[in-house]
Amino acid sequence: MHKNKSNSELDTKQDAVLTALKQSIKNLDSYTHVRGESLYVDDVNIRQGTFHAVVFDSPKAHGKIKNIDFSKAKALEGVERIFTYKDIPGKNEIGGIIADEPLFAEHEVHFWGMPIALIVAKTEFIARKARELIEIEIEELSVITTAKEAKAKGSFINAPRSFSLGDSKKAFKDCEYIFEGETFSNGQEHLYIEAQGAYAEPLENGNIKITSSTQGPTAVQKTVARVLGLAMHKIEVDVTRLGGGFGGKEDQATPWAVMAALATYHLNQSVKLILNRHDDLRMTGKRHPYESTYKIGLTKDLKILAYEAEFLQNSGAAADLSPAIAERTLFHATNSYFVPNVTTTVLSCKTNLPPNTAFRGFGGPQGMFVIESAIANAAHGIGVNPRQIQEANLLDENDTFSYGQIAKKVEAKNSWNSAKEIYNSDSLQREVEEFNKNNNAFKKGLAFMPITFGISFTNTPMNHARALVHIYLDGSVGISTAAVEMGQGVNTKIMQIAADVFSIPISKIKIETTNTTRVANTSPSAASSTADLNGKATLMACNSLLDRLKIVASEDLHSSEKNISLKDEYVYVNGKKTELSWTELISKTMLKRVALTENAHYATPEIHFDKTKEKGHPFAYHVYGTAIITTTVDCTRGTYEFDSVKIVHDYGKSMSKGIDLGQVEGALAQGIGWMTMEEIAYNDEGKLLSNALSTYKIPDIFSIPKEVEVIPLDTEGHELAILKSKAVGEPPLMYGIGAYFAIQNAIKAFNPNYNLKFHAPMTPEKVLMSLYSK
Amino acid sequence: MITFILNNKTIKTSEHSGITLLDFIRYEQRLTGTKIGCREGDCGACTVLVGTLRNKIIEYQSITSCISPLGNAHGKHIVTVEGTNLKNKLNTAQEAMKANYATQCGFCTPGFVVSLTGFALSNSEKNYNNALDAISGNICRCTGYKSIEKAAHQVVEKLQNKKVTSFKRLIDNRFIPEYFESIPQQLEAIQTKELNQPKGKIVSGGTDLYVQQADNLIDNGVHLIADKDYLKGISIKNKTCTIGSNATVTDLWNHVELNQLLPNLRKHLKLVSSEQIRNMASFGGNLVNASPIGDMTIFFLALNSEITITNLEDKERRIALKNFYQGYKTYDLKDGELITNIIFNLPTNDTYFNFEKVCKRTHLDIASVNSGIYLSVENETILEAHVSIGGVAAIPKYLQETSAFLKGKLLTTQTIIDANQILQKEIAPISDVRGSSDYKRLLARQLFFAHFTELFPKQCNLNDFVQHA
Numbered sequence A: 001m002h003k004n005k006s007n008s009e010l011d012t013k014q015d016a017v018l019t020a021l022k023q024s025i026k027n028l029d030s031y032t033h034v035r036g037e038s039l040y041v042d043d044v045n046i047r048q049g050t051f052h053a054v055v056f057d058s059p060k061a062h063g064k065i066k067n068i069d070f071s072k073a074k075a076l077e078g079v080e081r082i083f084t085y086k087d088i089p090g091k092n093e094i095g096g097i098i099a100d101e102p103l104f105a106e107h108e109v110h111f112w113g114m115p116i117a118l119i120v121a122k123t124e125f126i127a128r129k130a131r132e133l134i135e136i137e138i139e140e141l142s143v144i145t146t147a148k149e150a151k152a153k154g155s156f157i158n159a160p161r162s163f164s165l166g167d168s169k170k171a172f173k174d175c176e177y178i179f180e181g182e183t184f185s186n187g188q189e190h191l192y193i194e195a196q197g198a199y200a201e202p203l204e205n206g207n208i209k210i211t212s213s214t215q216g217p218t219a220v221q222k223t224v225a226r227v228l229g230l231a232m233h234k235i236e237v238d239v240t241r242l243g244g245g246f247g248g249k250e251d252q253a254t255p256w257a258v259m260a261a262l263a264t265y266h267l268n269q270s271v272k273l274i275l276n277r278h279d280d281l282r283m284t285g286k287r288h289p290y291e292s293t294y295k296i297g298l299t300k301d302l303k304i305l306a307y308e309a310e311f312l313q314n315s316g317a318a319a320d321l322s323p324a325i326a327e328r329t330l331f332h333a334t335n336s337y338f339v340p341n342v343t344t345t346v347l348s349c350k351t352n353l354p355p356n357t358a359f360r361g362f363g364g365p366q367g368m369f370v371i372e373s374a375i376a377n378a379a380h381g382i383g384v385n386p387r388q389i390q391e392a393n394l395l396d397e398n399d400t401f402s403y404g405q406i407a408k409k410v411e412a413k414n415s416w417n418s419a420k421e422i423y424n425s426d427s428l429q430r431e432v433e434e435f436n437k438n439n440n441a442f443k444k445g446l447a448f449m450p451i452t453f454g455i456s457f458t459n460t461p462m463n464h465a466r467a468l469v470h471i472y473l474d475g476s477v478g479i480s481t482a483a484v485e486m487g488q489g490v491n492t493k494i495m496q497i498a499a500d501v502f503s504i505p506i507s508k509i510k511i512e513t514t515n516t517t518r519v520a521n522t523s524p525s526a527a528s529s530t531a532d533l534n535g536k537a538t539l540m541a542c543n544s545l546l547d548r549l550k551i552v553a554s555e556d557l558h559s560s561e562k563n564i565s566l567k568d569e570y571v572y573v574n575g576k577k578t579e580l581s582w583t584e585l586i587s588k589t590m591l592k593r594v595a596l597t598e599n600a601h602y603a604t605p606e607i608h609f610d611k612t613k614e615k616g617h618p619f620a621y622h623v624y625g626t627a628i629i630t631t632t633v634d635c636t637r638g639t640y641e642f643d644s645v646k647i648v649h650d651y652g653k654s655m656s657k658g659i660d661l662g663q664v665e666g667a668l669a670q671g672i673g674w675m676t677m678e679e680i681a682y683n684d685e686g687k688l689l690s691n692a693l694s695t696y697k698i699p700d701i702f703s704i705p706k707e708v709e710v711i712p713l714d715t716e717g718h719e720l721a722i723l724k725s726k727a728v729g730e731p732p733l734m735y736g737i738g739a740y741f742a743i744q745n746a747i748k749a750f751n752p753n754y755n756l757k758f759h760a761p762m763t764p765e766k767v768l769m770s771l772y773s774k
Numbered sequence B: 001m002i003t004f005i006l007n008n009k010t011i012k013t014s015e016h017s018g019i020t021l022l023d024f025i026r027y028e029q030r031l032t033g034t035k036i037g038c039r040e041g042d043c044g045a046c047t048v049l050v051g052t053l054r055n056k057i058i059e060y061q062s063i064t065s066c067i068s069p070l071g072n073a074h075g076k077h078i079v080t081v082e083g084t085n086l087k088n089k090l091n092t093a094q095e096a097m098k099a100n101y102a103t104q105c106g107f108c109t110p111g112f113v114v115s116l117t118g119f120a121l122s123n124s125e126k127n128y129n130n131a132l133d134a135i136s137g138n139i140c141r142c143t144g145y146k147s148i149e150k151a152a153h154q155v156v157e158k159l160q161n162k163k164v165t166s167f168k169r170l171i172d173n174r175f176i177p178e179y180f181e182s183i184p185q186q187l188e189a190i191q192t193k194e195l196n197q198p199k200g201k202i203v204s205g206g207t208d209l210y211v212q213q214a215d216n217l218i219d220n221g222v223h224l225i226a227d228k229d230y231l232k233g234i235s236i237k238n239k240t241c242t243i244g245s246n247a248t249v250t251d252l253w254n255h256v257e258l259n260q261l262l263p264n265l266r267k268h269l270k271l272v273s274s275e276q277i278r279n280m281a282s283f284g285g286n287l288v289n290a291s292p293i294g295d296m297t298i299f300f301l302a303l304n305s306e307i308t309i310t311n312l313e314d315k316e317r318r319i320a321l322k323n324f325y326q327g328y329k330t331y332d333l334k335d336g337e338l339i340t341n342i343i344f345n346l347p348t349n350d351t352y353f354n355f356e357k358v359c360k361r362t363h364l365d366i367a368s369v370n371s372g373i374y375l376s377v378e379n380e381t382i383l384e385a386h387v388s389i390g391g392v393a394a395i396p397k398y399l400q401e402t403s404a405f406l407k408g409k410l411l412t413t414q415t416i417i418d419a420n421q422i423l424q425k426e427i428a429p430i431s432d433v434r435g436s437s438d439y440k441r442l443l444a445r446q447l448f449f450a451h452f453t454e455l456f457p458k459q460c461n462l463n464d465f466v467q468h469a
Helices: A004-021 A028-034 A071-075 A124-132 A147-152 A167-174 A218-229 A254-267 A278-281 A322-331 A362-383 A386-392 A414-420 A423-440 A490-502 A528-555 A584-590 A657-675 A731-750 A763-772 B021-028 B092-099 B108-123 B129-132 B146-159 B167-172 B178-190 B210-220 B248-253 B254-259 B266-271 B283-289 B296-304 B398-408 B413-426 B437-455 B464-469
Strands: A051-057 A063-069 A078-084 A115-119 A136-140 A163-167 A177-186 A197-202 A207-211 A235-239 A271-274 A290-298 A304-318 A341-348 A444-455 A462-469 A479-481 A509-511 A566-567 A571-572 A578-583 A595-601 A609-610 A616-617 A621-634 A639-649 A705-712 B001-005 B009-013 B047-054 B057-064 B075-077 B200-203 B222-224 B233-239 B240-244 B307-308 B316-320 B324-326 B336-343 B353-357 B369-378 B381-390
Touching: A004 A414, A004 A657, A004 A705, A028 B092, A028 B108, A051 A124, A051 A278, A051 B108, A071 A078, A071 A197, A078 A124, A078 A163, A078 A254, A115 A124, A115 A254, A124 B210, A124 B324, A147 A290, A147 A304, A147 A341, A163 A322, A167 A290, A167 A341, A177 A362, A197 A254, A197 B248, A207 A218, A207 A254, A207 B240, A207 B266, A218 A235, A218 A254, A254 A271, A271 A639, A290 A362, A290 B254, A290 B437, A304 A362, A304 B240, A322 A341, A322 A362, A322 A609, A322 B324, A362 A386, A362 A444, A362 A731, A386 A444, A414 A423, A414 A621, A414 A639, A423 A444, A423 A528, A423 A621, A444 A731, A462 A528, A479 A490, A479 A528, A490 A509, A490 A528, A509 B413, A528 A566, A528 A571, A528 A578, A528 A595, A571 A584, A578 A584, A578 B254, A584 B437, A621 A731, A639 A657, A639 A731, A639 A763, A639 B108, A657 A705, A657 A731, A657 B266, A731 A763, A763 B437, B001 B178, B047 B108, B047 B178, B057 B075, B057 B108, B057 B178, B075 B178, B092 B108, B108 B146, B129 B146, B200 B210, B233 B254, B248 B266, B283 B296, B296 B353, B296 B369, B353 B437, B369 B437, B381 B398, B413 B464
Parallel strands: A051 A271, A207 A235, A304 A341, A479 A509, A639 A705, B001 B075, B200 B222
Antiparallel strands: A051 A115, A063 A136, A078 A115, A163 A341, A177 A290, A197 A207, A197 A271, A290 A304, A444 A621, A462 A479, A462 A595, A566 A571, A571 A578, A609 A616, A621 A639, B001 B009, B047 B057, B047 B075, B233 B240, B240 B336, B307 B316, B307 B336, B353 B369, B369 B381
16 A cells, blocks of 8 residues: 555655656756857867967876987977966966966976966967877876875875764664775776867957866966966856866866966967867876775664764875865764764875866765765664665754754655655565575665755855846846856856846846956856856846836836836736836837846855864755665676665755756766776776776766656755755765665675775776675 | 868868868868767767768768778768758757657767768668667767667657668658758769879778878878779689678678578677777778787688788788787788788688677777688587687687697587687797787687587586586
């Protein structure tokens, strides 16, 4: 009986999702995307005389530059000039959080792929050939590639950070069960299909315009100004869209734009610098690998009483965003669970890898993997199913996070219970057990993965945005914000907001490029909060304009502005349609000399965080959800497939259901990729071995789960989310963590001697070795 | 002059025939819908269609333009995403991508649209699995593919499960623009003479050479042979199959008779790269590439194939493929010599063939270990055996001793376990980015066992092997 009830509930919910998808707004760029007419940096029309640039980078991970001979390269026909640090008029410094990263190496190199010089030539082909002719002599120094090694040698980016709640040391004394262990999660290549690139053009008076594939136009502008020794107003940065970002273009789009600008500065000619894939893979940082240790203590009834963890973050050769990423690891170290006694510490370890950087989840996934490992280990030791421990410790209303924020409007239990009920998880579990009983060559595994993810930049001052809205005199609308469109659909959401406030069709609205001369001093499009921040600013600007329009209409129609509303391009008085159309209203507003432009500034209220105490209220709200992942492992070959991923996700009140579902599905695939096939490999000398798409594999259409179901959690949403539609970019990535544990459970079903290991990714190699380990 | 039709425009160019089709399209023709993702055929963002006129009918195939020499476009119809666009409205594949939210950042999207259009134009059966194969070489980092699957379903639905689709029908159903109808005439009209070929590196499909040494090929001359008909074709005579070295993996895939004789052929070939690459990659190229892990090489080694080698004076010699390889990337081929074909005996009722491959990602990836086996069995006795294995030696390895051991033995679990002992002595895997040597050893054993559980499911099962090995 229960099963039937549940199934009909599932059917109803699935139907609702399908209906919503049919009606929901499509990404506004869809039309030009599918026709190949959308423009990316490499597609912009270039000016006559444009030069092309290629970066010469370090062929060693650590050493002193004894000598570089550029003479042969310079002599090659078509080579215009080669730039090094000596050509920098301002500061040779591109570090964002900490000033510890030169644009070009001076006397030492710190990672394999570190930029040393920029070759500028008539064509990219010539520049590449010239690169082969450069001779460099490096006196090698010892190379550190792992965080552990760095810790042993005392090599750190900054001081360690620690969060604590209660007294974990004391609490362990009251624990029935205590488990300790080690985990490793590897890095991850962003693999935006559009590689890094920028195009710089000289304007008059020594001004420079840069078209960049960046998530952070202001970061580019600020850094170009610093390196060239110019005022920021001389630098204009324009972004149409990105062919994928995922955090990889938050900070690391900057150097290429700076290099192109530097060459333009000297040559007074346009310069294009687009990294080819191999250069991009070798020179840019990735998701941080983490080596961690944990200690978890539970009571008899499986309550986690105490948790301690030390996270060693492999930061690479410079700070980049590592300190902020390390911080978020601590924020999410207990995932969806309430643990009363917590001590967590993170160390940003300086190594000789390219500086690792932002990647969807921003340190959160690495933290969550550790507590999920701890739970799996504890469950194995106690002899219970991990989901019993997970379920016994889910966060509740008014629980305190280790950073002091009180949990409000918590949906952890709601999403967990909904997933259990809607998908009938008990019967799923039975099916898996039944299958495993009857099959030897194949085994199935199932795992639950709850998520809780905080929304806001954890650096409070970054939580702001502006929108500039013009209503043109024909009634069409142009909107500029700080948001960078990279496929996440933020421009579509902003358009929806304006269309909703003015009640005009979306064909009357244009979202402009993101440009530092229209919207200045912006935060990057990151932290899942781009739509919240820029959407709220847009909403404010549109509402201000609406108020003014209402006054004009009320004067014209001799009514109070309180009675005025706009609907489907007409003015309504007391709910009755008048003759006054949207376009006429705009003409009248113009004639009355009332401004048709508005600039609004939004700063997230309520949030604060005190780094001296490591306590505060850093997040506007949290996003919740639960995934159930089922896998089938081929025990002959060590390969695996995912049968299904069944999710209940907290969208709040989703304003763009198709776009938001796309974010969940895409993030899930990336999360599974990180946990399974995506394997970054460096050798001991610090050379990247997974240096091409032939050696670094991301999910293809055949490797994704056969079935992905995402049912929205029934909730009220949150006022600090734009139109109560919660941020959706990062949180679903962490559902993918369940993939690791599902596979591990299948391995356990085949090999009773298997000792649990927490070493991601779970490649087919690790699976096969584990299946036959003794 | 290289002459071809690009979308609806005749191109005559004296450009170097070795530059990539991608660079020509993007930077000389300013058709920027074709994107650069990886320049090694591994992402599909640069997918275009190649139409070849045969007996007044055009056959279209998708390829990755980043590793295709411009000269190979000579006499062909090349279709980019712009060439699939209708005026002021979306074509059916585009509409399906849009309606199902199958585009996010948009960078991979034109590649998917072109592949799906290629599927509509191809003579494959219009079912969902074939549609997926058509986009198997397209990588998307944003969507997680579920929306793209829905788009593929919608495309299949619109094609109504018909096999042959005329231009007229496709035009009426908004799959392609109207100008396609004039392409056969246009292609006849340009009447291309064979290209004057310079001396230089011999290139057929170019699918490996352009990954390894594109700049070098652009700088030096290339001698293109992909269009040389005498090197093409698959013929079956007297239980023997001869495959021209210029034949592509797709030619094998499409061969009706071979698919009957080797019922799992497509299952095996599906493990070999992607449809775009299978449309270009030649067998000869795979053999002389001499990769220790070359899929087709391992495949033909297990079939105990022979190859014909022809020199500049057209003198032929024939050797066993297993004797061709001498060391890492070295082989028995003298200056001026070319492999012209591969010959093998076709399986009969008493013979069995299997191919196994494991890599990080099942499709469009290079194997950690791959292996082929050919067995002739009568009354539970192995009369003949040929086992090959890749990724565990400097050369694509024919397992001489393992094969010899199996010959004459009873087909029992113990025989197979004993044979594995010999196999393990014959291989010498090294640790690299495709796996540790321990892993490759274990995987070699497992794939060897897998041959038998696949071919003789009644007699052999994993449990017995594992318990006794």
